[in-house]
Amino acid sequence: MTNSTRIFLFFSFGYFVSYLYRGVNIGFSGFLIEEIGLSAADLGLLTSLYFLGFALTQIPAGAALDTWGPRKVNGVLVLVAAVGSVIFALSDTMWGLMLGRFVIGVGVAVCLGAAFQAMALTFPTHRLPMINGAVVALGGLGGAVVGTPLSLVLDVITWRTASFWLAALTVMVSLCLLFGAHDTAPLHNRKRPTMGDQLRGTWEIARTRAFWQILLFPSIVAGTFYAVQSLWVKPYLLDVNGLPGATVDGLVSLLGFAAVFGSAASGLVARRVERWGISLYHFCGLLLALFVVTEVLILLDVPLPRAFFWISYGFLGGTNALIYAVLVETFPRHTLGRVGTSFNMLVFFLIFLFQNAVGWVVELWEPISVGVYPAQAHIAAWVILLALQTTAGIWYFASKQPKKLEHL
Template identity: 25%
Template sequence: MQRVSPQSVSLSFMADFHTDASGVAMLASSYFWGYTLMQIPAGLLVDRYGVKRVVLGSLAASTLGSAAFALAPSLLDVFVARLIVACGDALVFTALLKLVAQSFSDQRFGIMSGISQVSGYVGGVLATTPLAAAVSGFGWRACFIFIACVGLANLCLASMTLRPDPAARNDRMIGSVIVSARRALAQPANWGCAMSFASHFAVVTTLSGVWGIPMVAHIFNMSAATAGAPLLGFMVGNAVGSIFLGHIADRMAARLDTALIRICLLRMLLIAILLPPLCHVLGFLYVGSVFTVLGLVAGGTVPLVLKCTKRLYTADLIGTGASVNTTTAGLFAGISQPVIAFAMVAVSQTSDGTAPGGVSAVTDTGFGTLIGILLLMSLPGLIGPMMMRSKLMVHS
């Protein structure tokens, strides 16, 4: 929910702070930078201190950051607040993977990690049409105060329900974890895994979490709440795809690399057919259908990458492996956001020099540029699986 919420609050956010598309890009990139900065520490902390303590710290930071974001008086305060939120959120994904790896066998890891992602996709669903409608009715600040309250409730529940890690786990020295991590990072296959995830994460999050709703709202000249419907379909597709392909991943053995290449090509095709001229001709239902299928593909990609991560790093160092993947993904996504915003606005102003500032300044040509950049950002997703191939065959 935190990651994909900027698109649902972008119009209100720009009006309150008198900013334009660059402000939305700043809002998105601040989250990616915070998420990235905490990833390597996240893996080391989870592998050293266990799941429960890390999750409690994570929820506390996310709750405080959400409240600070709601009360932020300036763009600098917004940046800092979102940075705090992201630093907290960065710990959850790694802790979740560690918990699943410890609790289930390799034969069930794919399906269980896929099912575990579903709750995250529920948050993504809430961040589309429901959040956009709530923002229009109550304002974005009131919505994020409520989100902070939900975070506080989650913190209390987690403190009561999560079991402490075994003492043997907590006795492991942080130095030994770092040494093991350095050895793992010397393997090209592990960087291939990181490239695969980074390409998927940056592309999908940019479309579904930053520019999806503004693009649909522009193409069909509708409100953000109505334009959120295709993104709602995307999130539902994510949940279904994560379970279905998580089940498939457990049965693919040495063919994981081939599956990742094919699913990357399919994702590129689906993004390409979202070009504005096609959307204008084929209509809103077409766009909703493409986003839903894209959600199935995106949700299914995550269990495949996680299965590769488990194979390459083993359950003992999966926290470190997840951190490497998400650090690479966060860097890629964070660096790309200002570049994408600049390119979209520049191309739009070239094609229509009278365009006003703000998201309205982005024309069909600008959103077409977005699609082209996303296709270029997808290319590492084709190279990464090839780098993993020989190592995955050894571990199958």
């Protein structure tokens, strides 16, 4: 096995584990409600703390990636996630669970950004849409595992035991990254930056119109998609559509598999589409717009098989990874660590916000029974998210594609 293949597989493995952590509360939620007595807002807060820890780590992590490289930074940092998983498993209170989720978020904060940077340093630019799509596809299998497979596992072991096994799997990721592959390209600057340098570099990136023009629409779509996929999809299917639990678990897994195929397929066809005269920027925007249309059809409960809509939801949500290839085309290579983590920070702050906001909106209605809310509560939350995505999409398509930036 070549070194480049090992880099691809090990970073994909890391993203897979981070995805497991992201959505594992879908399976844990019923047990946590029963054992700890969580409300909808509590569950939203608990799950979203992963994303808050993730987001707050992005600025220093971006500078670290550009200084020491993705393999070392990711290999060391994921050990923190293993500690967080152990804290989560040992906790009997809401505060302990919150701490565990927050620490997990810090530990997996660079799994995706480091993977994309490693791919950019290892493979030629023209292959990045396909390679990045494959990374997200393999990692995104974690989104399928938290459906029916996790439900079956939790019939045999407790959620605490599952958390311990996740910690062990995370340690394996660290060993693979640190000792299983070697860096393949030098970074632009190995000098260790000060915190002031980190903040100034990120601020300079965030001040560019190109950053917001490219990333606002994808970040709001991604924030919505992951907030739903990692928690609220199951309550929506149960409370709004009234489906039985086994059917819901199956749809959650289908959504996850569809996201895998969406990531892979969009990466494979991206360059072909460019040869047809459609830019990667506009192709990505088109897929995101179709995602928004799918949300509308789900809300309207159009009389077609629900599996079709949720497969489409997952497939189109998975294509969001294409935006990283647009960033590579726009920003200098030596800034990709900070650009990627700045985007991640924005996305994960939005997931944190949206996941909590859905819980807050849902709790404006009286529960029908413990953990069960009226359909109108979920629909109201979705309509708010839909309005935000639509507004950002209008600006995305009303603007011209940014040119390559050389001055950063």
